[in-house]
Amino acid sequence: MYRYDEFDATIVRERVEQFRGQVARRLAGELTEDQFRPLRLKNGLYLQLHAYMLRIAIPYGVLSSRQVRKLAYIARRYDRGFGHFTTRQNIQFHWPQLPEVPDILQHLADVEMHAIQTSGNCIRNVTADQFAGVAADEVEDPRIWAEIVRQWSTFHPEFSYLPRKFKIAVTGAQDDRAAIRTHDIGLRLVKNDAGETGFEVWVGGGLGRTPILAVRCRAFLPKQHLLSYLEAILRTYNLLGRRDNIYKARIKILVQATGGEKFAQMVEEEWEKIKDGPLHLPQAEVDRIHRYFAPPAYETLPDIDPAFETAKLEHPEFARWARVNLVKHQVPGYAIVNIALKSEGGVPGDASADQMDLLAEVADAFSLGEVRITHHQNVVLPYVRKRDLFALWQRLKPAKLATSNLGFISDIIACPGLDYCNLANARSIPVAQRLSRHFGDPRKLDEIGELRLNISGCINACGHHHVGHIGILGVDKQGQEFYQVTVGGSSKEDASLGKIVGAAFSEDDIVPAIDTIINTYLANRTDRSERFLDYVRRAGVDPFKEALYGSAPARRTAAE
Amino acid sequence: MALLQHGALQPNNWRFVGDDAAIPVDEPVTVSLKRWQAEGESLRGRNAPVGVRLKNDEAPQALGQDVHRLSLIEVEFPKFTDGRAFSQARILRDKLGYKGELRGIGTILRDQYLYMTRCGIDSVELPEDKSIDGYLAALKEFSAWYQPASDGRLTVIELRHPANANARRGGAPVVTASVAAHSA
Known part of the structure; x- marks a missing residue:
């Protein structure tokens, strides 16, 4: 993984001191809360319902065991013993005290971490495919480019006061696990006809109040021009993006209003003027960063490990976990392990300090000391020998980290919701907990098959409800928490936005409603090979409307 | 208003003249882009320097080669969240090759001052009684830079x-x- 050199370390250290000064000015009353707000937001510090929340970047989802241990330490020392992994490969602590935040940042800097630009109207933490460097379907490792973008975007003097937040995701694989079309810029490494690798550039995606999928801005961008092209997009947006209405300020609105082709043309014109300037990436720098992501010294192993096969035969529960949570590795004899932070009745994405310590321990023992965080709020061990899988599973199971539900209905994405967040209209966590219990039976999960269920507590869509196969959105109806349901969304390469099934459901009715939706699917699918998403795309929302609301027209509510 | 320039608070002898107001003969003035485009020739014929105040939504490219005839260009930060002037400044410096004084006016926060200087702004307008210690300290908060910008660092x-x-x-x-x- 990437390691800071003296420059990276200097910049992060100087940021800690700068923020320490800003906090001191706030505590001394030199800054009002209004003046302090934009400063703290630039550093991921929100003021929520009960306390400050600190959001820490996990650039492109990669963590060393040392960093995980540090997060566990912070959880114990400064929080209430847990942290919450988010859909953008960040971790949030919900209970820090303001005077202690600079110390937390110092602890993070000690292990080459930070909270830089995890909030505010600037370029946010760069995300990438969690299987980068190990996925069997990869064209090229996106981490190299994500790190280059991370550095370029850090304290960019021109793009730190954009019209609105700006999110960049990178993938290098066929299977889009980075959800690039829901980002302001999505980068996908592709090969051209000449066999060279470059970027397909997507622009103008985003969820929130107006969900829009990104359009393709350029089919092939030579790699050495990545930063100049990004700068051209950002400059166009910074000058022309709307600033009169916060809900229309994202680049997606500008791209829609301008038209994708016209927007791309404006970017090209700007890019032509700067592409051979100082942003042209020297190969020496690409090579330098590339070396940090060189493949580890893999052992030469047979792809089929007898001990692993035997363990599966002897332990059906382990066999199920192996079937559901493992992903094919580039290297024979190795597996990519998914650890679901989605235990039955648990809070999606939450990990206790003890669980974090265990994750660090098993990463050291079985995965070359590295873990990844996914945008589905799960954890990945990228380098596990198949012969170690059973021992690993035995360590995970007592810590409630061996849930076998990856990609199933109980592998829920959820935002913190009204339990913590002052923006939320409704709670997300209790709904996720009830659904995970309702669909706790592994046989039931297997019967339903692949299904993504995402929950957001408000229209800001942190829980990505629009792109869940089933999406649940918390809404406020005359002071009551209600839940609106969509079906048919996807964040993958076949990205689509879900359609609303009808009037929102009360807190009591939401779980039965989801049950009805599932039963409608099960009763009407052609066979098991027709996934829920396939069925919705074939049959539309009508069968669900019929089952949920009867033949009477769905009630119209303000929530719609 | 005073000016923070060359590390010290200086008096400001420039004045912005509205589109309908009379132009003083021997005083440095800035005018709107519109007025410059209409009256550029006569403005240059005076015995005092002339500059242009760009609005937030005006493209600096509209000045074209005229930038070399101007002694001052002002860009506006109407509120701290509005960062268009950062891009305007970079276009003036990097694309149009403007070498004269580039001034930031409006809401000038110490916490944005470093970025302003990185984008090529070399003077900012501040209230006369403002302490500049924080601004000068802000310039020293960082010592390494990831991006090429307009300051040549x-x-x-x-x-x-x-x-x-x-x-x-x-x-x-x-x-x-x-x-x-x-x-x-």
């Missing part, structure tokens, strides 16, 4: 690969006090 990439930087900067050796400090 060496980037981290250039410092990591001096040979490349030498070539890019026309052969002038990229060894500075800062490099020496970092490699020490």
Whole structure:
């Protein structure tokens, strides 16, 4: 993984001191809360319902065991013993005290971490495919480019006061696990006809109040021009993006209003003027960063490990976990392990300090000391020998980290919701907990098959409800928490936005409603090979409307 | 209003003249882009310097080669969240090659001052009674820079690969006090 050199370390250290000064000015009353707000937001510090929340970047989802241990330490020392992994490969602590935040940042800097630009109207933490460097379907490792973008975007003097937040995701694989079309810029490494690798550039995606999928801005961008092209997009947006209405300020609105082709043309014109300037990436720098992501010294192993096969035969529960949570590795004899932070009745994405310590321990023992965080709020061990899988599973199971539900209905994405967040209209966590219990039976999960269920507590869509196969959105109806349901969304390469099934459901009715939706699917699918998403795309929302609301027209509510 | 320039608070002898107001004969003035475009010739014929105040939504490219005839260009920060002037400043410096004074006016926060200077702004308007200590301190909060900008500072990439930087900067050796400090 990437390691800071003296420059990276200097910049992060100087940021800690700068923020320490800003906090001191706030505590001394030199800054009002209004003046302090934009400063703290630039550093991921929100003021929520009960306390400050600190959001820490996990650039492109990669963590060393040392960093995980540090997060566990912070959880114990400064929080209430847990942290919450988010859909953008960040971790949030919900209970820090303001005077202690600079110390937390110092602890993070000690292990080459930070909270830089995890909030505010600037370029946010760069995300990438969690299987980068190990996925069997990869064209090229996106981490190299994500790190280059991370550095370029850090304290960019021109793009730190954009019209609105700006999110960049990178993938290098066929299977889009980075959800690039829901980002302001999505980068996908592709090969051209000449066999060279470059970027397909997507622009103008985003969820929130107006969900829009990104359009393709350029089919092939030579790699050495990545930063100049990004700068051209950002400059166009910074000058022309709307600033009169916060809900229309994202680049997606500008791209829609301008038209994708016209927007791309404006970017090209700007890019032509700067592409051979100082942003042209020297190969020496690409090579330098590339070396940090060189493949580890893999052992030469047979792809089929007898001990692993035997363990599966002897332990059906382990066999199920192996079937559901493992992903094919580039290297024979190795597996990519998914650890679901989605235990039955648990809070999606939450990990206790003890669980974090265990994750660090098993990463050291079985995965070359590295873990990844996914945008589905799960954890990945990228380098596990198949012969170690059973021992690993035995360590995970007592810590409630061996849930076998990856990609199933109980592998829920959820935002913190009204339990913590002052923006939320409704709670997300209790709904996720009830659904995970309702669909706790592994046989039931297997019967339903692949299904993504995402929950957001408000229209800001942190829980990505629009792109869940089933999406649940918390809404406020005359002071009551209600839940609106969509079906048919996807964040993958076949990205689509879900359609609303009808009037929102009360807190009591939401779980039965989801049950009805599932039963409608099960009763009407052609066979098991027709996934829920396939069925919705074939049959539309009508069968669900019929089952949920009867033949009477769905009630119209303000929530719609 | 006073000016923070060259590390000190200075008196400001410039005045912005509205589109309908009379232009004083021997006083430095800035005018709107519109007025400059209409009356540029006569404005240049005076015995005092002239500058242009760009609005937030005006493209600096509209000035074209005229930038070389101006002594001052002002860009506006109407509120701290509005960062268009950062891009306007970079276009003036990097694309149009403007070498004169580039001034930031409006809401000038110390916490944005460093970025303003990086984008090529070399003076900012501040209230006369404002303490500038914080502004000067803010310029020293960082000592390494990832991005090339309009201030000519060496980037981290250039410092990591001096040979490349030498070539890019026309052969002038990229060894500075800062490099020496970092490699020490």
